[in-house]
Each structure stands twice: as structure tokens, then as C-alpha cells.
Amino acid sequence: MAPILEIKNIETYYDLIYAIRGASLIVEQGSITAILGNNGAGKSTILKTVMGLIEDQPDKGSIEFLGERIDGLDTEKIVRKGLIYVPEGREVFNELTVDENLLMGAYTRNDRKGMAQDFERVYAYFPVLAQRKKQWAGTLSGGEQQMLAIGRALMGRPKLLLLDEPSLGLSPILVQEIFKIISAIKEEGVTIVLVEQNAKKALAISDFALILENGRFVMAGPSAKLALDKDVQEFYMGARSEESAKGYQRWKRKKRWR
């Protein structure tokens, strides 16, 4: 099957800041693809570039969704094609209720029946939200807001869902739950790109993973394989290895990746 998303060698600038320095990525239909990397590596920037949120970017390269070029299109148009992004930090509509937020998630749709079904589906995934339907989103807890942000994205019936650090700032139990739900969404046939700091969990549920450093992918492969890689374990999963006591060797190995 043709890939659902194909990014070819994109470069993105924020004015003079060179944030993405030639990154390519293929996302297969029905998979979860994880993007890992440290703070400031450019993970969010890649997703924002795909969504057309950074004006006049990407500067170079191309982005294809279902075989169609989408780079240079307006965000609104990209969303309408079925590519939906849950931004870092939730970004719910604070002064709309939970129900209204979900309704805005379905803004591009007109099928009342399907929308009613999706309301049910979202409230089934997130029972906490069902109890707070009439509450302003701004008064929800951080975890509840994250659930709302994901639920709101589901209301748009995404073909491809981009999740930017969904586990950020959540308690361990909630993290567990969010990851379970992400797997369940995949089982429904939604393709997912998952940006995460929590490498261990992300590798566990994803099919394919890439590691981003300074705006370039330095490593890519099946998640199961990456999870066994020494460097990945050391630098992203917090495992300690023998040699790492020697700073030099650590530096050398890190350097190799650039």
C-alpha cells in the first residue's frame, strides 16, 4: 500500500533559525510512527510544518499526503483532507464547554448521525469528560484537557492523527491510560504519528520509530529493534551502560549521530 504521508527532505526556518535541516519520513497506512528526540530537536516543528502552521515553510522539500502535495496549502485545507494535529500543550478552547469543544472538532463535518456516533465514541474513551460536558474546558485539569484535545481531534474523523507529546505533564496512571487509548485508536484504523519524550512507552506501542537531533533524523527503524539499541537505551530511555562512565566515549558516540 502507498504510504499515507511522505515527507521528502524538508527544511524549515523560523526567520533566521534553521530548525529542520533536511528531514525525510514515510508513514505507512495503519501504523503508529514515533518521533523521539530531546527538547529543541525540532519534533514539534516537523509536525507544524506538515500542518502548514509555519508561514511560507517548508523552505525546501515536499510533503505528500495520500499521494497529493500538501506543502504550501492553508492549514484549513490540510485539516479538511483528514490530517489532524493535536498540538503540544492541548490548546483547548478555554471558554467553550467540553461539548462545544468537541463540536468544534467536527466543524468540517455535516453528517449529524456520524457526529452523534463520534460523540458517543469519544465519551466512551474518556468517561471523565462525559461527566463534565457542560464545564468550561479552561477549568478542566491538565490531564482532562489532554483527553479533550485528543477527543476533539477524533471528532474530525482523522485519517492521520499527529499527536505532540500527549503524555506531557500527566501522572503515571494517566500516561498508561493515554497510551492504551492511542493503541485503541490505531486498532480502529487511524494512522498515528506520535511525538514523545517518553521513549520507552512510545517504542512499546509504535511500529516504527525515528530519532531526531538538531533538525535531522539520526536513526530510524522498527520500534522493537530501536528499543534494543544501546545508544537509544542510553540517551533516550535513561538506561546506564558501563562505558558511559567515560565521558569521551559518550561524546564520541553522540557525535557519530550528527
Place this chain on the structure above:
Amino acid sequence: MIDFIQMLLSGVAVGSSYALMGLAMVLIYKTSEVVNFAQGEMALVSVFMTYLVLATHGWPFHLAFPAALVFSFFLGCFLEWAVLRRAKTPNILSMIIITIGIEMILLGLVSWKFGADPKTLPFPIGPYDAFMIGDLFISELEIMTLVLALAIMAGLFLFLRYTRFGMAMKATQQNPVAARLMGIRVNRILMVTWGISAGVGCVAGLLIAPTVMSPFMMWDPMLKGFAGAVLGGMTSLPGAVAGAYIVGVVENLFGGYVSTEFKSVVAFVIIVVVLCVKPSGLLARHYVKKV
């Protein structure tokens, strides 16, 4: 006592047109964070166009007034599309200067085309038709203004609350980036907001024009409406309305008991005091983002 009640009533009566101007300004401020100083002049152009079709071309009222609303709607849309959207990396100061620029241009156009001498807009009810309740004097135009202002407020409230487009307007106001991520065409929302706002202002203008009609007629109501909006926190529609009525009443009481000459200064004093003491306004319940 009768004097006092009469002043109160007149205050509420002028407050209604201030309230419409305040509403119009808040609508725009909420969606695009622009204080639109051209608001009054946008209404002015619509009023003079109405005058043109009524007095010169002899249109009937039932055609001319709806046409005025449609015209003002498109004028608002056009200004947003043609001027404000072009502003690259806008900041508050440049936006203010742009709207003041639009204001001057529109004012200039009207003065040039129609001259500065006072006119009267033909209107179904005369400005001096009135009735008395006991010893209280109420003009029909004032009643009409009050009723229309309340109806427009109710309409806006229902529109924002219960229609999908209205909700999208609120969503855009609260978080434009997230709104785009929902597939909402944010540019279109901004444009239509300007259109609706211009329409609300146009109603205010048409209700003022039977009493005073000159190129400077909207200056005072706009500033008073702005004062009311500031009093209400600039981001709250009910706040702007309440604020505008307060300005109208306080101004009239001041005029009655203290000094008629300085009556108009009241609005400015209110603006200055509110901005110094409680910039968030009296009624703002704006949600502060959690960090």
C-alpha cells in the same frame, strides 16, 4: 425627583446608541484584537449612502434600510479583507494607526461628497414625536433605539451561543491557531465579524441620523461606546452594553447636576480612570490561561 428620573431615562436612551457602538467595537476587538477607531466612520458612510438612496433616489424605507445593512456588512468585510489582512506582523500600535487612517479617509470621502452642512435623514418617525407618561417625556425614537439595541444584543447572544458559525467565532477569538486546526477558515471568520460589527454600527448611525446628521455625527457616540466597552472590559459583550448605559446615565446626571459644558468629558474621565484602576473592566470574566 421627576428631574432625576427624567435624566435617568434620557441617559438610558442615549446609552442605547452608545451600547450599539460599544458592541460593534467589542466584536472586532475580541476576534482581531484591534481597537477599531474607524467604527464610527464606517457607520457614517452607511448613513450617508442611505441618505443618498432615500433623499436623492427616492427609495422607500423598506428597501433603503435593509440595503443599508447589506451595504455596511460588505463595507466591513471589504475593509478587513483589503486593509487589515494586509498588515504584516501586526502589532497593537500599527493596527490603531491603520484604523485611524481608515477613519480619516472615510470621513474625508463623506465630507467631500456630501459637504459639511447638517442634513436630516428621512425617517419613518420624526425625532420630536414623543409621548408623556405622567410628567416624563419620552421620544418615540428613543424607545425605538432602546428596543432595537436590546433586540440586537439578544440576537447576537443567540447567534454566538447556538449557531455553529457563532461558536466558531468564539473559538477563533479564544485560540486562533487551534481554530485553524479544527478546519475553521479563520480569515473568513474575521471578515464576517467585521461585516457584522459594521452592521451593528450602521443601525446605531441610522438611529442617530434623524436627530443629527453631519460628517462628525458619529465621533461622539463612538467614543462614548468605546468608553462603555472599556468600562466593561473590552472583551465582554454584555459588559460593553452595561458600560455604555452607565456612561449614558452618568453623563446625563453630570450634565444635569454639575455642568452641561463638561458633560462630554465624563466619558474620557471614565476611560482614564478605568484604565488606571481596573484595566480588566468591571464585568470581564476572561479566562486566564493556566501555565
